[in-house]
Amino acid sequence: MQGAIAVARGVQELVPVLRDRAQEAEDRRTISTESIKSLAATGFFRLLQPARFGGYQADPVTFFGCVRDIAAACGSTGWVASVIGVHNWQLALFPDQAQQDVWGDDPGTLMSSSYAPTGRITAVDGGYRVSGRWSFSSGCEHASWVLLGGIxxxxxxTPADFRTFLLPADDYTVEDVWHTVGLRGTGSNDIVVADAFVPAYRSLSFGDTARCVCPGQELNTAPLYRIPYGSIFPYTITTPIIGMATGAYDAHVSYMRERVRAAYAGVRAAEDPYSQVRVARAAADLDAAWLALTADMTELMTLASAGEKLPARLRLRVRRDQVRGTELAIQAVDRLFENSGGRAIYSSHPMQRYWRDAHAGRVHAINDPERALSMFGRGEFGLSVADAMM
Structure with a gap:
């Protein structure tokens, strides 16, 4: 616990540096090596890593709190930190040999990912042949392994099996395609694989993660590794968006305290009651999103620590709250952007970058609100729900 607290403090100390580098990350279309090294030095990437590899196997709330702080400073850095950081949790679910392959010589090794099953998978003796192209692999420049989804x-x-495949950098190439309007600094480029062999132990079924019964749990017995993938990973995407909206809120409040509205006879913006109401609504949305996240993760960890089964209704509620958390964050950042006046559209103003980054994160497939809300509604009405992302 003390180690995780020290990590959180180290991240807080790094926040001003990451904020200063935010424009550089956007201009370069990738996070700097210096920023990744600085995050690693705080121990951030070890938060969800098993203790037997030097990790903290910390409470998810600690991890997500750090992600929110990082994203409030730089949306792209927060996004990359979150998705790369959660991979250490997922690798802990793989067979031990896969963990040894990645961390045996260097426990600080990082992995990127792309889970949409866009490639071709063929079962062969001892494993699988993998070929194809996978997109949106955030932070892949800083990773020496990749996690790829495939069917x-x-x-x-026998039904089709949706699995995650773990490949070393020698088995794939990175193609620079990342020219976007938001999250430009994430370097979320394409992964191209030409007929690579992946041994069976370097794959993991989504069915096993949904059932919370995975090979890695034999050695990684902490409660953290008994939480469903469908609860941890979706919040890995929502939390940076909450962080971006939080950064927008802080920037907005600071700006509005000094802003004078020339169109309204020099009235200070801070004295405008309508601006005050908009700020209050944005703050309430962000608080609601964060409180739901912390309550959900705390309940999951409490049950997992007690060795109790995680009820379906809780898992469905987590997904409900996750998509609503994204919606609330977007609602907040939109309201703040609209309330900032014309100068917020200048490229030198941080509001426009927070707005673009948050909306870029919103279009991630896991943020599809209708799908998650329909799942929750089906459960409430007593209908069956079968989805790997619950």
């Missing part, structure tokens, strides 16, 4: 076709009455 193994079923045979006869």
């Amino acid at each position: 193994v076709p079923g045979e006869g009455e």
Whole structure:
């Protein structure tokens, strides 16, 4: 616990540096090596890593709190930190040999990912042949392994299996395609694989993660590793967006304290009651999003620590709160942007970058509100729900 607290303090101390580098990250279309090294030095990437590899196997709330702080300083850095940081949690679910392959010589090794099953998977003796192109691999420049989603076709009455495949950098190339309007600093480029062999132990079924029964749990017995992938990963995407909206809020309040509205006879913006109401609404939205996240993660960890089964209704509620958290954050950043006046559209103003980054994060597939809300509604009405992301 003390180690995780020290990490959180180290991240807080790094926040001003990351804020100063935010424009550089956007201009370069990737996070600097210096920023990744600085985050690693705080121990951030070890928060969700098993203790047997030098990790803290910390409470998810600590991890997500750090992500929110980082994203409030720089949206792109927060996004990359979050998705790369959660990979250490997922690798802990793989068979031990896969963990040894990645961390055996260097526990600080980082992985990127792309889970949409856009490649071709063929089952062969001892493993799988993997080929194709995967997009949106955030932070891949800083990783030496990648996690790729793929579907193994079923045979006869055997259903298809959606799996994650772990590949070293020698098995793939990175193609620079990242020219976007938001999250420009994430370097979320394409991963291209040409007929690589992946041994069976370097793959993990999404079905196993949904059932919370994975090979890695034999050695990584902490409660953290008994939480569903469908609860941890979605908040990995929502939390940076909450952080971006929080950064926008802080920038907005600071700006409005000094702003004078020339169009309204020199009235100070801070004295405008309508501006005050908009700020209050934005603050309430952000608080609601964060309180739901912390309550959900705390309940999951409490049950996992007690060795109790995680009820379906809780898992559905987590997904409900996750998509609503994204919606609330977007609602807040939109209100703040609209309240900032014309100068917020200048490229030198941080509000426009927070706005673009948050909306870029919003279009991630995991933020599809109708799908998650429909799942929750089905559960409430007593209907069956079968989804790997719950």
